[in-house]
Amino acid sequence: MRSRFAMVWVLAVVLALVAASCSSDGDDESTTTSSAQQETTTTEAAAEETTTTTSAEAAGVVCDEPVKVGVITDQSGALAIYGAHIMRAFPLGMEYATGNAGTDSYQLDDCTIEVLYKDDLSDAETSATIARELIEVDGVDILVGSVSSGVTAGIQELALQNDVIHIAAPAAANDLTGVTFNPNSFRTSRNNYQDAVNICQYLVSEYSTFVQIAPDYSFGYGGAAAFRDACTFFGGSFPGDDIFAPADTTDFTPYMEQVNDVDAEAFLVTWAGGGFVPLAQAAVDLGTLDEKDMAAGFVDNVVMPIFCGNNIGSTSGILYHYTLPDNEVNDWLVGKTAEQGTFPDLFDADAMNAAIMIVEALKATGGDASVDALRSAMEGMSFEGPKGTIDIRAEDHVAMQDMYIVTLLNLDDPEFKYFEAVSTNRPPVPCLLEGEYADRCGDLPVGSLDG
Numbered sequence: 001m002r003s004r005f006a007m008v009w010v011l012a013v014v015l016a017l018v019a020a021s022c023s024s025d026g027d028d029e030s031t032t033t034s035s036a037q038q039e040t041t042t043t044e045a046a047a048e049e050t051t052t053t054t055s056a057e058a059a060g061v062v063c064d065e066p067v068k069v070g071v072i073t074d075q076s077g078a079l080a081i082y083g084a085h086i087m088r089a090f091p092l093g094m095e096y097a098t099g100n101a102g103t104d105s106y107q108l109d110d111c112t113i114e115v116l117y118k119d120d121l122s123d124a125e126t127s128a129t130i131a132r133e134l135i136e137v138d139g140v141d142i143l144v145g146s147v148s149s150g151v152t153a154g155i156q157e158l159a160l161q162n163d164v165i166h167i168a169a170p171a172a173a174n175d176l177t178g179v180t181f182n183p184n185s186f187r188t189s190r191n192n193y194q195d196a197v198n199i200c201q202y203l204v205s206e207y208s209t210f211v212q213i214a215p216d217y218s219f220g221y222g223g224a225a226a227f228r229d230a231c232t233f234f235g236g237s238f239p240g241d242d243i244f245a246p247a248d249t250t251d252f253t254p255y256m257e258q259v260n261d262v263d264a265e266a267f268l269v270t271w272a273g274g275g276f277v278p279l280a281q282a283a284v285d286l287g288t289l290d291e292k293d294m295a296a297g298f299v300d301n302v303v304m305p306i307f308c309g310n311n312i313g314s315t316s317g318i319l320y321h322y323t324l325p326d327n328e329v330n331d332w333l334v335g336k337t338a339e340q341g342t343f344p345d346l347f348d349a350d351a352m353n354a355a356i357m358i359v360e361a362l363k364a365t366g367g368d369a370s371v372d373a374l375r376s377a378m379e380g381m382s383f384e385g386p387k388g389t390i391d392i393r394a395e396d397h398v399a400m401q402d403m404y405i406v407t408l409l410n411l412d413d414p415e416f417k418y419f420e421a422v423s424t425n426r427p428p429v430p431c432l433l434e435g436e437y438a439d440r441c442g443d444l445p446v447g448s449l450d451g
Contacts, residue, residue: 061109062109062367066112067113067142067367068138068139069143070135070144071117071118072118072144074122075087079122086170086347086351088340088342088348089344089347092352094106096352111367113358118134122148122151124154127146136162141369142358143164144169147347149219153175153176156176159182165375166184168188169351169354171187177398178434181397181437189347192226194427198427200236202423204236209264209265210238211266211267211292212267213245213258213267213268215244215246215271216247220244223270224242228242231268233450240261240262249279250278252282253286256286259292260288265292265293266292266293266294297319298318298408298419301345304416313407313409315407315408315422317403320347321406323417323421330349330386356385357378380392395431395441405425429449431445
């Protein structure tokens with residue numbers, strides 16, 4: 001095996017590494033900002049909204065009945081390690097944004113916000129049942145979740161059918177603000193394209209040719225398309241077709257043989273689920289790693305020592321690590337988690353941002369939790385969170401946010417201070433809306449980075 005193991009993997013593989021960890025032993029500092037972010041579009045409607053928002057905020061937040069928020073995440077299933085980030089940081093986000101501590105009830109001026117937490121075990125059927133109960137029985141105004149992108153798509157559809165707001169966190173699939181987009185659904189999580197642009201911009205400085213393998217369903221297609229577009233956009237090339245395998249594949253021999261047949265310097269993997277274990281084993285058994293570097297994005301604090309034990313000095317991308325942002329909100333989050341005897345992890349920022357977004361929207365509406373009022377407040381919203389400024393793109397509800405390139409220094413720091421910052425990037429990503437919503441894209445590049 002080659003001694004150099006590049007770390008530029010699609011971050012989605014993090015999900016698979018949970019299974020692996022349980023069953024196996026084993027440029028200048030800069031900020032890149034899209035032109036779409038730099039331009040401000042002013043319309044009469046926006047002006048009217050600003051006037052309404054200012055009046056509402058001046059009057060304070062008042063609601064006759066509690067505003068109810070349903071948080072759906074994995075507390076005991078295959079992805080519970082990531083659900084734990086949500087369960088820790090969403091309450092802290094509510095506390096920070098309202099100025100009042102609590103666990104399931106928070107006071108914002110003269111309005112009570114109630115939060116109900118539900119465990120979906122990352123199972124689509126369970127999640128759908130829970131979402132319906134939250135809407136029909138508990139009467140929630142807002143749904144938040146979930147970890148799995150496939151599960152989140154179901155929540156998204158139910159939010160539209162029942163005319164409530166949905167915020168995706170931390171699911172990453174492009175489709176959530178692409179082909180399955182609806183006007184009621186937002187996100188604070190990044191999408192596959194943001195991962196791909198951040199990572200490929202660095203990756204092409206190390207490699208010129210790539211091949212990739214991904215699962216044979218929408219998540220795999222979306223991730224593969226984003227990485228092919230981004231790495232090509234920055235100067236790389238793909239001398240062969242992308243390779244897709246069924247999501248339930250256990251024997252990757254024929255697929256890894258296809259990878260071996262492509263004359264490329266590195267191979268990218270987009271995968272979610274336990275299939276990563278036999279995939280990685282096939283790469284070893286068939287000598288793939290003797291000829292090509294396998295690429296991976298840095299992951300959460302717990303999995304990092306298992307996954308990256310031999311990779312001190314490697315440079316790659318990460319969506320969030322608590323040591324990277326320099327702002328008051330992140331400092332507050334770090335302090336609060338320290339009181340709990342721990343530190344923020346990979347998806348804490350997504351969860352806290354979802355809570356902050358909800359509270360800021362209610363401040364803007366003066367407590368009006370109707371779907372129309374919240375939607376108007378959230379579209380085009382900007383707020384400060386642990387990753388700095390989050391801009392909710394009005395066209396497609398993508399959460400424009402900072403991403404990071406870092407170098408791995410160690411894996412034994414007791415406070416998980418593993419990284420040295422290399423650069424902070426704000427990836428410009430295309431609008432992926434289709435069908436009846438395609439016209440919303442406006443002047444944004446559509447479908448790919450070059451439009």
